[in-house]
Amino acid sequence: MENKDSSRRKEGGDDFSPNISIRKLRRYNVIVIACSTTGQGEMPLNARGFWASIRSSQLKVRNASSITDESNTTDSELAEWRPDDATPNTGFLKSVYFTTFGLGDSSYPKYNHAAIKLHNRFVRLGANPICDRGEGDEQHPDGLYGTFPLWSRHFEEDLLRLFPLENGREPLAEEDVPFRPKWRLVPEEQTDDSDDSRTATPTLNGAGAHSFYGSEQCMPPLANGDDGPAGSAVPLNDSVWMRNTQRATLLEHNRVTPVQHNQDVRLLKFRVDDTIEYSPGATMTIYPKNLSGDVNAFMDLMDWRSIADRRLQFASQDPAPRSRAYLPPPLQQLAGPDGSVHPGWFTLRSLLTSHLDFMSIPRRSFFATAAYFTDNEDEKAKLRTFGLSTDVDDLQDYYDYTTRPRRTIFEVMEDFRSLHVPWQYITSLIPFIRGRQFSIASGGQLKHEPSGATLFDLIVAIVDSPSVILKDKEGKPKRRYGVCTKYVTTLAPGSSLAVKIDRGFLHVPKRGALTTGTPNSAVTIARDPDLKPAVLMVGTGTGIAPLRSLIHERLALRTNMTCALQSDILFFGCRKEDADYYFKDEWKTLAVEQGLAVFPAFSAEDNLKKTYVQHLIVQQADLVFRTLHDEGGWVFVCGSSGNMPKGVRAALVEVFETRDGWDLEKAEAFVKALEQDQRYKQETW
Incomplete structure (x- = not known):
């Protein structure tokens, strides 16, 4: 809307963040909230302070004519709230218009719960919804973006009805919207525009080139002889350093699946030298880099070699910039390896290596922006169709061209040869690389060395599958690499990199009584104050990582016990026992020495019927019922999202439905009670 009405200045915008003061909310006429859901229907970490502030009982709410039936939920914040239009609105946010778009995954029981709660709370505080809230779904063929185009069109139409343009003006047609980059790159010596404070030169603090961008060297091959993907030259010990990160040293790097197996897993x-406490479910964020072979090829395509190593700085196009050192927000967290302030200058090579994700699948916004950089009318029309059209057939064409074959930005630039993008505006076209999170597989006594240093195990599936659509010059399927896992394959023992640790949430209470059963037949169980209740764990593939952490954490709490894990159950799903049965020997030892019940399911074992974890859950119905119903156990489901979590839940319902005196309604109520009581935790991706 800002672009379509050039006479209006956007209110707020870039300075709005989840940490904004609650009092400042009323300064905005229109607020659009995009919010993900984490954990078990929880707010993302960076929104929890904001959520706490808008839940304050000191804030005045509006009157209501009715609240929808809340009997099916223990969280009243999820109930739709209907304002009483006949009563004056006296709510704290009565002057604000707003809408929300949730970023969720429908394989989770609490799909988009955080966005729902935010939306309902804003309504209760008197804010006026512009349109229905939107719901993005990771399970959509086009991911979270799949439902966004239609929702955004409705939002725009409703916003124009509420705030019509002055003097009968009409919004600009898409092809007439001017290109308005927020940032541009300029040579370092040209940032001193004395008559324009927008391009003021950031202080370099005396830092030299070697402090932040080292020379490129090739990593030595891995110990098992796997050299990684072609073009794997990367800067040695030249991590992307961020604020609030830890310096981690790679101790070991091994492939754990056979070379002939279709999945490379490391x-x-x-x-980390410091002592860090973390819980099961903790994650490590790695900040990847593009490999030098890809960077050089992209610069050759764009004809940027002559400017590749020249110092550049960002100049803000905002007439009143507020960001630190005039850097785009994703770069404001950068720091030196010793925690020093980043100097504020870059080169095209360093940006393409460490910060710009030109090997990612392009979003529709990429095509809409790219259309500004071609004079070829046919290609311009195609780019705008991919980027702007909300026609169903056009959206399918976009999906078939990008998401389905996993075509990269680099490959799109090769296809649209008329595109001539000035290097000054490259950050307006190519998205920034984001850190990738990996579940930590260590726990208990595996977490620390005697010196106090902290240890982390990661089990990482390398994304390098062949495309079923794209072919190379020889007619062979092109391999599709993940930016981060491709980078990971090049890391040799001794490498040092910046990582971020998020603590984890897969835990169960140690003390107190537990109420179990259905709402109509509750049973209270007294727990031993020194032990946690039994757990039923279901993991597939690399989803075993947080469950391994949980198992070792529980083992460490019970070091004085014989058969310390005898109440715990692990269902693990993979393809073949000799290929991807991760930590197989460890599970066998824990089963014999500590009583862990382990049930592996193999879906592609030669000469055996396909077996999935949900099949084994039904086969072990007596054990499952006793663990969850009689002993008040907890459920943890980890692994790939999609059909697996839904199948596991259906299997649990079937277990209870087949018990004497139970029916489908009672079984469903019991499983739902597990979810509402936070005894059913799911972490899938």
């Missing part, structure tokens, strides 16, 4: 062991 086990990595890291050490």
Whole structure:
């Protein structure tokens, strides 16, 4: 809307963040909230302070004529709230218009719960909805973006009805919207525009080139002889350093699946010198880099070699910039390896290596922006169709061209040869690389060395599958690499990199009584104050990582016990026992020595019927019922999203439905009670 009415200045915008003061909310006429859901229907970490502030009982709410039936939920914040239009609105946010778009995954029981709660709370505080809230779904063929175009069109139409343009003006047609980059790159010596404070030169603090961008060297091959993907030259010990990160050293790097197996999976062991406490479910964020072979090829395509190593700085196009050192927000977290302030200058090579994700699948916004950089009318029309059209057939064409074959930005630039993008505006076209999170597989006594240093195990599946659509010059399927896992394959023991640790949430209470059963037949169980209740764990593939952490954490709490894990159950799903049965020997030892009940399911074992974890859950119905109903156990489901979590839940319902005196309604009520009581935790991706 800002672009379509050039006479209006956007209110707020870039300075709005989840940490904004509650009092400042009323300064905005229109607020659009995009919010993800984490954990078990929880707010993302960076929104929890904001959520706490708008839940304050000191804030005045509006009157209501009715609240929808809340009997099916223990969280009243999820109930739709209907304002009483006949009563004056006296709510704290009565002057604000707003809408929300949730970023969720429908394979989770609490799909988009955080966005729902935010939306309902804003309504209760008197804010006026512009349109229905939108719901993005990771399970959509086009991911979270799949439902966004239609929702955004409705939002725009409703917003124009509420705020018509002055003097009968009409919004600009898409092809007439001017290009308005927020940032541009300029040579370092040209940032001193004395008559324009927008391009003021950031202080370099005396930092030299070697402090932040080292020379490129090739990593030595891995110990098992796997050299990684072609073009794997990367800067040695030249991590992307961020604020609030830890320096981690890679101790071990081994492939754990056979070379002939279709999936390359690596086990990595890291050490951080500081003592860090973390819980099961914790994640390590790695900040990847593009490999030098890809960077050089992209610069050749764009004809940027002559400017590749020249110092550049960002100049803000905002007439009143507020960001630190005039850097785009994703770069404001950068720091030196010793925690020093980033100097504020870059080169095209460093940006393409460490910060710009030109090997990612392009979003529709990429095509809409790219259309500004071609004079070829046919290609311009095609780019605008991919980027702007909300026609169903056009959206399918976009999906078939990008998402389905996993075509990269680099490959799109090769296809649209008329595109001539000035390097000054490259950050307006190519998205920034984001850190990738990996579940930590270590726990208990595996977490620390005697010196106090902290250890982390990661089990990482390398994304390098062949495309079923794209072919190379020889007619062979092109391999599709993940930016981060491609980078991971090049890391050799001794490598040092910046990582971020998020603590984890897969835990169960130690003390107190537990109420179990259905709402109509509750049973109270007294727990031993020194033990946690039984757990039923279901993991597939690399989803075993947080469950391994949980198992070792529980084992460490019970070091004085014989058969310390005898109440715990692990259902693990993979393809073949000799290929991807991760930590197989470890599970056998824990089963014999500590009583862990382990049930592996193999879906592609030669000469055996396909077996999935949900099949084994039904086969072990007596054990499952006793663990969850009689002993008040907890359920943890980890692995790939999609059909697996839904199948596991259906299997649990079937277990209870087949018990004497139970029916489908009672079984469903019991499983739902597990979810509402936070005894059913799911972490899938």
